[in-house]
Every structure is written in structure tokens, then in C-alpha cells.
Amino acid sequence: MTQLSGDARLPLHVLVSDDLKRRMAEGEWDPETPLPPERRLADEYGISIGTMRRVLNELAVEGFLVREQGRGTFVRRVDFTSSFTRFFRHGEDPGSLPESRIISTEVRPAATEVAAALELDDHAQVLVIDRHRIFEGTPRLLETIHLPLPRFESLVDLPAAEFEPLLYPMYETRCGETITSASEVLHIDPATEQDAEFLGIDAADPVVRIERIARNLLGSPVEYRTSRGHALGFTYRLDIK
Template sequence: MTRTLRSDGRLPLHVRVGDDLVDRIAAGEWSPRTPLPPERSLAEEYGISVGTMRKVLSDLVAAGRLVREQGRGTYVRRADFSTSFLRFLRHGDPSGPLPTGHVLERTVTTAEAPVAEALDLPSGAPIVRLHRERRLGDRVLALEDIALPADRFAPLADLPVEDFADLLYPQYEELCAQTVTTASEVMTITTATADEARALGVDRDAPLVRIERLARDVRGDALEHRISRTPAADFTYRMEIQ
């Protein structure tokens, strides 16, 4: 009757149940729109007490994997798209108009070694590549080069380039049923190549902020590799340290 856990029985129950829930979310059993069952039902399903199930769920909330709302339910968390690095740019007020996205080039190709490694794919695996600009009005704020595993993102191989949205993550969710939950970024300062300088409207060798991002799903599997470049002069980053 109670759900069987396959993980190491020496681990605490709340850890094993949490891992199992993450697997089920990754398998698509629940999405950001369909709530998980109430904690009482889940506790019964796993044959554990409500108190323990509450610990499982609040740990997953702390880990950024779920969101709970009193009276409504427990939902799979989607990445907050405003955490994009673009919110660190200085243009206008942060509550102002959203920068637009423009895919200039989309190719289906095979992954070079570094990108394949980042995405945890065999070298030469098929990927969808997007070259993209973010703009505010006429002004180009950033250049982006995006790589996606072709098997998970097949619908994007045929999508007309003008149909790509300003925000890609909601589109990944709608068209490809892939939800971005977390990401790691590495930021460095570089100087503009001739092409970058032309596209961004800055001098050759002007300092750029370069951000390499790896976006992941609930289970931590790599979904998207993205390199963004933006003029350093426009950049401010705030962080809270503990």
C-alpha cells in the first residue's frame, strides 16, 4: 500500500521521501500548474507521519524546489525569470519595460567538447543553438549564445525564429515541458571583439561582463548552456552574503 523507497535504507526517512518526490517531479508527475497532493495524503501514501512529511516539504521549499501557499496548495517552483542577470543592468527603472529578445540565428548542430561537457552530453550530441540579442527599444543590451540538448528541445528545431518569445524559460515549459529550477553562473570581465563591439555599439576592446550560465531542472540535470555579454559600464550586481 505504502509507496516503496528504493534509496539506501540507512538514510533518514525525510531524506529518502524527499529524493523520491524530486524524482516524481522530474518525471513530470506534477508541474508548476498542478499542485502536489495535500500533505496529509502524501504522508498517508508514504506511510509516514504528517510531521515528517511537513519536514520533507519545507526542506524542498528551502532548496527552492517547491512553493507552498497557505490555503492553496504545494506547487513545483519555476525559476523566477526576474533573477536573470538583466535585472542587474542600469537601464531605466527595474519595474520598467522588459527588454525584448530577438533570435538572429538558430542552427541544429553537434556539441563541441566544452558545451557538451557542461550539458553532460556525449561529445558530438545534437544540440539546438540560438544566437540572440536582448534590446530595449533600439538599443542592444546584451548578446546571448544558447545551447540546448536537441532531444529535450525538439520543438525548437522547427519553430520559426520570429516566434521565439522575449523570455525563453516559459516557452521551454510550454513547448518542451522543461522547467528551469536553478542555475549556476560564472561571471568574468572580458573585452569586446570587433563583432561584439559592433553589435553592442561600444568601442573595440571596451570592457564587457561575460556571464556563462548553466540552467538545471529539479533533479539538477543540465537543461541549457548560455553565454551572455553586456557592456561592463551598464552593470551593477547586488549580493547578500552570509
């Protein structure tokens, strides 16, 4: 029977939930292999099936698990369908991938706001990646990505051509970091000269600036990313309650 750590005054379902999150964070199950069935998990934790179901269902509501009747319970990958940056894709086929072009990768000490976002000591070393994202042949986003070292050491000497268009799967396979949540802040700025040149827009046009902090399952910040794109034509949809 699995031993539970944590404050014993907390409700059982909280202790079990925390333990399952820890095991998921340690990579005990990948998204293709089911967790043990609820009856067996209940036995292992020495709790009743009703309590075990409560834990699993709550983790499913929180987005950590996906449950499929007849198949099993699986850990879930994030998809960023509600991300702001998705809205730069315009009329494009939502299944297609934007092209990515790495402009430069460089190691340097973190600027103050970067260190704060990544919860690092001031002047800790970070890997800085500049890239362009190109949708249907049209340049749409300028991105600057900050990754803490030494956790992302294995990307430092990677040639630009070997970067894949989607970075998060790379973080997982090459660095063992799985992104499971993020927060983004949107601002509207006047375009800089660099913006106007790359995005092919009027120097007087506004740009959308999106700052994202991406986190792993334990809630630690893993990536800090700034994206800039043309604001005119930008659209974002929000549902309240």
C-alpha cells in the same frame, strides 16, 4: 500506501523527499494544482505528520515548493531575479520584458567546452541559437544559446518569428524540459569588433561575459548560454551570509 525505493539505511525523511522530487520532476503537479494536504501525504507514505511536515518544509526552503496557509502546497517556478543578466536592464520598469531578436538557428556538432558544459559526448549535435536582447530600444546583450539534440528537436525548424522572448516557458511547453536552477560565471573581457558594433560601444570598452548552465529538477544540464554586454554601468549586488 506509496512504496519507497532507495537505500533503506537512509533516514525516512530523505527517502520521502527524494520520492517527492521524482514525482515533481515527472510533472505530477503543475504550479497551479496543490499537492495533496500534508495529512494525506503522511498517510500515503505511512509516516507521521511531523516527519511529513519536515520534508515539505525542507523542500520549501530549498526552493522546490511554496506553501500557503489555507490554500495548499505548490511546486514552484524559478524566477531569475538574482541573475547577472538582470542588471543590464538599468532604470527600466522591472515588470517590462526585453525585446528579443533571433539572429540565426543552426544545428552543428558541439564544441568541446559546450559538450563538457552540457555533459554530452564530444561532437554530439546541438541546436545553436544566436539572439540579441534589446532593452528600451537599446541593444544590450548578445546571446548564444546551445541546446542538446534530440531533446530540443521541436525547435530546430521553428521560424525565428515564433520564438517567444522568454525561452524557459517554451522549453517547458514544447520540449517538456523545466528549468529549476542555474549557475553563472561572470568574466570581464575586452570588447571584440562584433561586440562594439552591435552594442554601440567604444572598441576600447570592456564587456561582461556571462556563461550560464541551466538545469532541470534532476540536476541535468539542459541549456548552455553565453551572454555579452557592456561592462561600464554594469552593477551586481551580493549578500553574504
